[in-house]
Amino acid sequence: AQSVTQLDSQVPVFEEAPVELRCNYSSSVSVYLFWYVQYPNQGLQLLLKYLSGSTLVKGINGFEAEFNKSQTSFHLRKPSVHISDTAEYFCAVGDSLSGGYNKLIFGAGTRLAVHP
Amino acid sequence: SAVISQKPSRDICQRGTSLTIQCQVDSQVTMMFWYRQQPGQSLTLIATANQGSEATYESGFVIDKFPISRPNLTFSTLTVSNMSPEDSSIYLCSVASLYGYTFGSGTRLTVV
Numbered sequence: 001a002q003s004v005t006q007l008d009s010q011v012p013v014f015e016e017a018p019v020e021l022r023c024n025y026s027s028s029v030s031v032y033l034f035w036y037v038q039y040p041n042q043g044l045q046l047l048l049k050y051l052s053g054s055t056l057v058k059g060i061n062g063f064e065a066e067f068n069k070s071q072t073s074f075h076l077r078k079p080s081v082h083i084s085d086t087a088e089y090f091c092a093v094g095d096s097l098s099g100g101y102n103k104l105i106f107g108a109g110t111r112l113a114v115h116p
Numbered sequence: 117s118a119v120i121s122q123k124p125s126r127d128i129c130q131r132g133t134s135l136t137i138q139c140q141v142d143s144q145v146t147m148m149f150w151y152r153q154q155p156g157q158s159l160t161l162i163a164t165a166n167q168g169s170e171a172t173y174e175s176g177f178v179i180d181k182f183p184i185s186r187p188n189l190t191f192s193t194l195t196v197s198n199m200s201p202e203d204s205s206i207y208l209c210s211v212a213s214l215y216g217y218t219f220g221s222g223t224r225l226t227v228v
Contacts, residue, residue: 034216044159044208044219051216090158094217101212103149106159 002027004093006107014115015083021076021110023091032101033074034092035065038109044090050074061085086114118143118213122220129199129227136195137223139209144189149210150182153222159208165192199227 007022025031035047048059055067065076074091091107119142129135139148150162162182163171171184186192196203204227209220 032216043221046216049216092159094212101147101217103147103161103164104210104212104217105161109158 002031002093002095002105004091004105004107006089006091006110008110009108010111010113012113012115013081016080018079019077019081019085019112021089021091021112023074023076023107025072025074025091025093027072027093027095029095032094033065033067034094034104035059035063035074035076036090036092037061038088038090040087047076047089081112081114083114083116085112087112117215118145118211118218120209120211120218120220122209122223124223125221126224127226129225131200131227133199134195134197135199135223135225136193137207137209138193139191139220141190141211143213145211145213146189147212148186148192149212149217150184150192150194151208151210151219153206153208155205162194162207196225199225201227203227 003026005024013019033050036044037047038044047063048057050057050067058064063078067074089110092104094104095102121140123138148165151159153159161174162177163173165171165184165186167186167189183195206222206224208222210217
């Protein structure tokens with residue numbers, strides 16, 4: 001069975017500082033990995049995804065993530081954050097068993113708080 | 117990617133009653149997923165619904181409480197039965213397509 005662990009429940013950071021949100025997964029088969037962002041009282045927005053190919057994935061709003069199979073990690077990074085990046089961030093893993101997209105399992109979330 | 121229309125967007129219901137949530141997709145999809153997001157929490161998968169077969173429920177969720185219908189490849193419903201205040205959550209449907217997963221806008225349910 002798959003599982004996702006987001007290692008930090010909250011990450012406070014000052015504006016224009018770099019940030020890394022950590023995500024580790026567990027799966028016995030090939031996986032797809034996703035990062036979603038949820039702003040207060042809003043729906044989920046896809047930041048980026050790893051399906052195959054290059055392990056460095058670039059997403060929207062200047063975010064990127066690196067898939068590390070040996071460490072089963074998919075950490076999210078941004079070199080310089082803005083106040084507007086304050087939100088909840090969710091890492092999610094799906095598998096390709098049976099050739100298609102199966103259920104997506106979410107981590108507990110990381111609350112990113114950007115301070116001026 | 118697929119576009120999902122989810123209804124209702126929000127509702128306030130009396131305890132002991134039931135609410136049916138609908139999801140309509142603009143293309144045919146094999147799998148549809150139903151999630152619950154309790155206040156301040158992450159998304160928890162309730163069940164996977166395939167057309168033409170019984171839904172597969174995750175641990176902690178049962179068909180009597182959350183019956184699901186999947187009559188065709190573009191539509192599904194989730195019913196929250198015999199509601200209690202603990203069922204107050206956002207319920208979302210999701211589908212998988214060639215490009216990944218698409219989520220409905222959610223149903224914000226408040227049980228009073």
